[in-house]
Amino acid sequence: MRTHDQSVQDQFDSRAQAYLSSQVHAQGPDLAHAKSLVKQALPATGHALDVGCGAGHLSFALAPSLARVVAVDPSPNMLATVGQAAAAQGLVQIDTRQASAESLPFADSSFDLASTRYSAHHWRHLEAALQEMRRVLKPRGYLLVIDIVGYEDPLVDTHLQSMELLRDPSHVRNRSAKEWQSVLGAVGYADIQHAQWPLRLAFAPWVERMRTPLERISVIRAMQNEAPREVQEALAFEPDGSFTVRTGLFWARPA
Ligand SMILES: C[S@@+](CC[C@H](N)C(=O)[O-])C[C@H]1O[C@@H](n2cnc3c(N)ncnc32)[C@H](O)[C@@H]1O
Numbered sequence: 001m002r003t004h005d006q007s008v009q010d011q012f013d014s015r016a017q018a019y020l021s022s023q024v025h026a027q028g029p030d031l032a033h034a035k036s037l038v039k040q041a042l043p044a045t046g047h048a049l050d051v052g053c054g055a056g057h058l059s060f061a062l063a064p065s066l067a068r069v070v071a072v073d074p075s076p077n078m079l080a081t082v083g084q085a086a087a088a089q090g091l092v093q094i095d096t097r098q099a100s101a102e103s104l105p106f107a108d109s110s111f112d113l114a115s116t117r118y119s120a121h122h123w124r125h126l127e128a129a130l131q132e133m134r135r136v137l138k139p140r141g142y143l144l145v146i147d148i149v150g151y152e153d154p155l156v157d158t159h160l161q162s163m164e165l166l167r168d169p170s171h172v173r174n175r176s177a178k179e180w181q182s183v184l185g186a187v188g189y190a191d192i193q194h195a196q197w198p199l200r201l202a203f204a205p206w207v208e209r210m211r212t213p214l215e216r217i218s219v220i221r222a223m224q225n226e227a228p229r230e231v232q233e234a235l236a237f238e239p240d241g242s243f244t245v246r247t248g249l250f251w252a253r254p255a
Helices: 004-021 029-041 057-065 076-088 126-136 154-167 177-187 203-209 214-226 229-234
Strands: 047-051 068-073 094-098 111-117 137-148 189-201 243-254
Touching: 004 076, 004 203, 029 057, 029 111, 029 137, 029 189, 029 243, 047 057, 047 126, 057 068, 057 076, 057 094, 057 111, 068 076, 076 094, 111 126, 126 137, 126 177, 137 177, 154 214, 154 229, 177 189, 177 243
Parallel strands: 047 068, 047 111, 068 094, 111 137
Antiparallel strands: 137 243, 189 243
16 A cells, blocks of 8 residues: 555656646746745845655746755656756756755755745655744745646535545645635734635646546546536536636745
């Protein structure tokens, strides 16, 4: 029986190229917003951490405005892919380091920015990870979190989390905006800014990226077809199974 960490490794380590070419990950208004926040708030000498970097799209977006970005992920193949793509783009500011969010191998107060994108919904120990990010942040540094946000309506939320888990056994939870505000406050972040955008997930690439087995794809499709109208409308289900969720961005500072 595998552990959650092994499940993350199994799901992601062989999928680095799929995440490098994924349009959902390579693009998005959240990336443009993150770039502009970082440009306004941080000096060009700034050092940033990208936790759960995957194939590196957040690191690639932020690196041109900064002196150093350390891209961290437990998956060696993701890190190798980031290294190759960074070299191909001439982004010499990017270094890679194998680690998990819950245990970051860096000294206290090392970074001006601790960031993460589309990774936190895989973290088992969210509070511990956010505390680690706070520990390695300078006292006047910034935290940037981007992730798919869950729904306040439990009916809609349960359907979304179930589809996510059927598609990818390493899914833990999409936290709602309220949950994010509360956990960020509890860990000691303040001045929290929040922005949100719709994110359309085209069904075929969504399941192909994670190599979801056919029998689980059938269960997801059945669940969508049988879902009550409130869920169908909230998640904007389309005839081919594509649907629309929300990407949330949180920007905060240590209190
Ligand atoms: C969807 S990818 C990230 C996408 C990427 N950040 C981007 O902007 O395109 C999710 C990544 O989170 C990583 N991950 C999962 N659990 C983690 C943890 N506990 N700590 C750090 N990274 C983790 C996975 O290995 C995977 O590479």
